[in-house]
Amino acid sequence: MAETTPMQVVAYTFLCVLVATILLKLKHRRSAGGLNLPPGPWALPVIGHMHHLVGALPHQAMQRLAQLHGPVMLLRLGHVPTLVISSPEAAREVMKVHDAVFANRPMYVAADVFTYGGADISFARGPHWKPLRKLCATELLSPRSVRSFRSVREEEAARLARSVAAAGGAVVNIGEMAKVMMNDVIMRVSVGDRCAQRAAYLEELDRVLDLMSGFNLTDLFPTSRLARALGGRALKATWEVHHRIHAIMEAMISDHKVAMESEGDNADAGGDQRGDILTILLRFQRNGGMGGGVTLTNANISGVLFDLFAAGSETTATTTTWAMSELMRNPHIMAKAQSEVRGVLQGKTVVTEADIDGRLPYLQMVIKETFRLHAPVPLLMPRLCNEPAKVMGYDVPAGTTVFVNVWAIGKGEESWTDASEFRPERFETDMVDYAGTDFRFIPGGAGRKMCPGMMFGVSNIEIALASLLYHFDWKIPGGGNPEKLDMTEAYGVTARRKTELLLEAIPFVP
Structure with a gap:
């Protein structure tokens, strides 16, 4: 033989x-019982398609897979069926046509702990979701409320400019300074100026974002005892952080209740004058809840504030930093944006919203273009298919997790001319907005689960950028080439820069 x-x-x-x-x-x-399931790459036993995501950021790996298998793609991450949407048409079906079917979110282990089992707005389900959402839209982050926080934004933007000026021409860390400003804005509008626990809360929040940036093994193998055992250590760390942040939040709530009682809740007599968000929530709690027989618990209040801090400060700081990065890489765009800001302010010593409101259309285009190329939450918040549905003719089984890859949609050549280029001028004729109705541009999502604080966030970004562009000229340290600025993304809850944005600021004297 x-x-x-x-x-x-x-x-x-x-x-x-x-x-x-x-x-x-x-x-x-x-x-599959004859179902017409969406296509996908080859899978391995047990881990499914997870090996296709190794070595790259998830949204980038999913974009490459979608280029091979289509804009409606079915993956299996561990034991979890996962639908990845990568086109405006498919996003429209998920977030508008079948919005009710995909309205819930999968409850991951870390999110379950930090949101008190979905007592917040982002992960809420059950009878309190609609009243909470309505409360946020009509009271907490309504256009009137956003306007009422104007003085806070102006003061923190001025403080940002003073911090840069205090460096005396030395290199400054734009990302860190933007983060400080956005945290301070959120802290002040959420719990007011008098917050003894401010530093401790923000320190714990950083730990929260790290813990929520990945999957616990239980998320991927929900029925596996081994996964629960192996994921126990991470879960223990999650609970430890939760207990500390819960204690801080309870102290904030208690302090506010005492102040409201001692002051007679002067905010009630202020007519249109608004208090901080925690005061408003406590007033609704005291007055009987949110209507419809739904009470407002301390867990709801803590969950709503958690949403504001976790989502509001991180996404706005990230977008501000990416906008400055793109402006540095494109000096002609920087010059045009600075010329607009300085022409509008004309020698003013500080930037106020009364001066810039509606008068910086090019800067607004810069912000939109930054959102298009650098969606702060590239896969949005995941959704859950509640019942069998069809998307673009494919069958989607109940229980499927759904990711909408807005990062890939923003770079789609079929939707955007020269999609990889930073060109704010495209929005002169392409009149998209943040309402979630044009599914080529949905940085805050769309439908009933879209971000309720989108306009609040944009207002924070606009005044921060206007202040940085008005008060300073900028250059790369050591005379570096702007075109070679590192634009690599980091892994995390948001798509931040992997490297710090370090720039030299030259004071501009009007």
């Missing part, structure tokens, strides 16, 4: 793998 050569062994192994793969696919199709 002839001796088997190494080449024959390799060929035989490959044939076995090929046959096994075909049999697995046939089994999958039979088990």
